[in-house]
Amino acid sequence: MIPADIAWMLMATALVLLMTPGVAFFYGGMVPVRSVISTKFQSFACMGVVGLIWAVCGYSLVFSEGNIFIGGFDYLMLSNVGVDPNASYGPTIPHVLFMLFQATFAIITPALITGAVAERVRFKAWLIIMALWSLCVYVPVAHWVWGPGGWIAKMGGLDFAGGLVVHMTSGFAALVAAIMLGNRAGFKPEENNSFSVLMVWLGATFLWFGWFGFNAGSALGANGLAAYAAGTTFFAAATSMTIWMICDWVIGGKPTAVGAAVGAVAGLVAITPAAGYVSLQAALIIGVVAAVGCYFAARLVKHTLKTDDTVDVFACHGVGGMIGTILTAVFASTAINPAGADGLLFGGVDLFRANVIGALVVVGYTGVVTAVIFKLVGLITPVRVSQSEEKSGLDMTQHGERAFALR
Incomplete structure (x- = not known):
C-alpha cells in the first residue's frame, strides 16, 4: 500500500460524499420555499438508505465475481x-477504502433523480422507489461497466467515472419519472420559481469542488492520471459554463446566474466518462458540445414537450452523460492513458461501437425498469401527493417542518 494514495483516496471519498448535500442545496434552491426541506431531504435520505443497501448487498453485487450481468455474494x-x-481494484489502497469510495457513487445517483420529481412525490413512496431503483438499475449497470466480467467492459466500453453508470441512468430515469408523475399544478415553463439563487450557487460550488474527487479520485491513486483528470474536469466545466451563459444571453436576452450554474454542471457531467482518457484540448470541445446540447435539450423538454423535469435533470445528466459517453469514444487516446483505448479520432472503431451499444442498452434498460418500479410502488402506496398537499407545500404535508420560522 502507498500512504499518499491512501490519503488522496480518503480525501476523494469525502469530496464525493459532499456532492450529495451539494445536490440537495442545488435542487433545493430551485423550488419554491414551501418545498425546500422536502426537496433537500429526498437527497439526504439517499445517504442513509442507499448507504445501508450498499453495505448489505450492493457492493457485492457490483464488484464480486458473478456473470456478465450481475455480481455474486x-x-x-x-x-x-x-x-x-x-488486487483488481485499487491495489495500493485498502479494500475497505475502495468500497467506501464506490459507495459515494451509489449514493449520489438516485439523489440526482429527485430534481425531476420535486414538489410532487410522497416521501414514503420515494424511499421505496430509491431502494428498488438502486438495486435494480444502478447495481446491474455498475457491474456491466466496472464489475469483473461485466458485458460492457468485456466489449471494450470505457467509462472513467460514471457517464453511463451515474449520469445516464439517473438522467433517463428522471425523464421517465417526470412523465409518469405528470406536471406540477399550474406548471409554466417560462416561470422561474427558484427560492434562492444563492442556495443554488452554494450547491453548485459543492458539486464543482466535489467533482475533483469524483473524477480525479477515479484514478485510484495520487498520480499523474489523477492530476490530468482534475485538469480535464475543470476546463470542461469552465467552457460549458461560459457557453451556457452566451446561449442564455443570445436566446433568453439575459445571462442568468442559475443558468450559469446549470451550465457548469452540464460540463462536469459530460467530462465524467472521459476525464482520464482524453486530452485537455478535447475537454474544451466536450464542454462546448455539452453546453449547447444540454441547453437546447432543456428547452425542448420544457418548452416544446411541456414536460415538468423541475430542475432539468434529464437535460444535464441524461443528455450530458450521453454526450460525454459518445465523445469519450471519439477523443480517447492511449497516449493519455495506456490503460484505455484509442477513440474514433485515432482509428478506434471498437471503442466507439462498444460505447454506443452500451449507451443505447443503458437508456432502454433504465427507462423500462424505472417505469416498472414506479408502477409497482404505485400499487403499494400513492406515489404523487394530492393537489391540496402540493399547493400547501411538501415541507409541512410530508414532514411537518418549515424551512424558516415565520413570526
Missing part, C-alpha cells in the same frame, strides 16, 4: 472487505 454484508488491498 463474495462481499455480502461486507464480508472479506478489510484493510488488505484488492
Whole structure:
C-alpha cells in the first residue's frame, strides 16, 4: 500500500460524499420555499438508505465475481472487505477504502433523480422507489461497466467515472419519472420559481469542488492520471459554463446566474466518462458540445414537450452523460492513458461501437425498469401527493417542518 494514495483516496471519498448535500442545496434552491426541506431531504435520505443497501448487498453485487450481468455474494454484508488491498481494484489502497469510495457513487445517483420529481412525490413512496431503483438499475449497470466480467467492459466500453453508470441512468430515469408523475399544478415553463439563487450557487460550488474527487479520485491513486483528470474536469466545466451563459444571453436576452450554474454542471457531467482518457484540448470541445446540447435539450423538454423535469435533470445528466459517453469514444487516446483505448479520432472503431451499444442498452434498460418500479410502488402506496398537499407545500404535508420560522 502507498500512504499518499491512501490519503488522496480518503480525501476523494469525502469530496464525493459532499456532492450529495451539494445536490440537495442545488435542487433545493430551485423550488419554491414551501418545498425546500422536502426537496433537500429526498437527497439526504439517499445517504442513509442507499448507504445501508450498499453495505448489505450492493457492493457485492457490483464488484464480486458473478456473470456478465450481475455480481455474486463474495462481499455480502461486507464480508472479506478489510484493510488488505484488492488486487483488481485499487491495489495500493485498502479494500475497505475502495468500497467506501464506490459507495459515494451509489449514493449520489438516485439523489440526482429527485430534481425531476420535486414538489410532487410522497416521501414514503420515494424511499421505496430509491431502494428498488438502486438495486435494480444502478447495481446491474455498475457491474456491466466496472464489475469483473461485466458485458460492457468485456466489449471494450470505457467509462472513467460514471457517464453511463451515474449520469445516464439517473438522467433517463428522471425523464421517465417526470412523465409518469405528470406536471406540477399550474406548471409554466417560462416561470422561474427558484427560492434562492444563492442556495443554488452554494450547491453548485459543492458539486464543482466535489467533482475533483469524483473524477480525479477515479484514478485510484495520487498520480499523474489523477492530476490530468482534475485538469480535464475543470476546463470542461469552465467552457460549458461560459457557453451556457452566451446561449442564455443570445436566446433568453439575459445571462442568468442559475443558468450559469446549470451550465457548469452540464460540463462536469459530460467530462465524467472521459476525464482520464482524453486530452485537455478535447475537454474544451466536450464542454462546448455539452453546453449547447444540454441547453437546447432543456428547452425542448420544457418548452416544446411541456414536460415538468423541475430542475432539468434529464437535460444535464441524461443528455450530458450521453454526450460525454459518445465523445469519450471519439477523443480517447492511449497516449493519455495506456490503460484505455484509442477513440474514433485515432482509428478506434471498437471503442466507439462498444460505447454506443452500451449507451443505447443503458437508456432502454433504465427507462423500462424505472417505469416498472414506479408502477409497482404505485400499487403499494400513492406515489404523487394530492393537489391540496402540493399547493400547501411538501415541507409541512410530508414532514411537518418549515424551512424558516415565520413570526
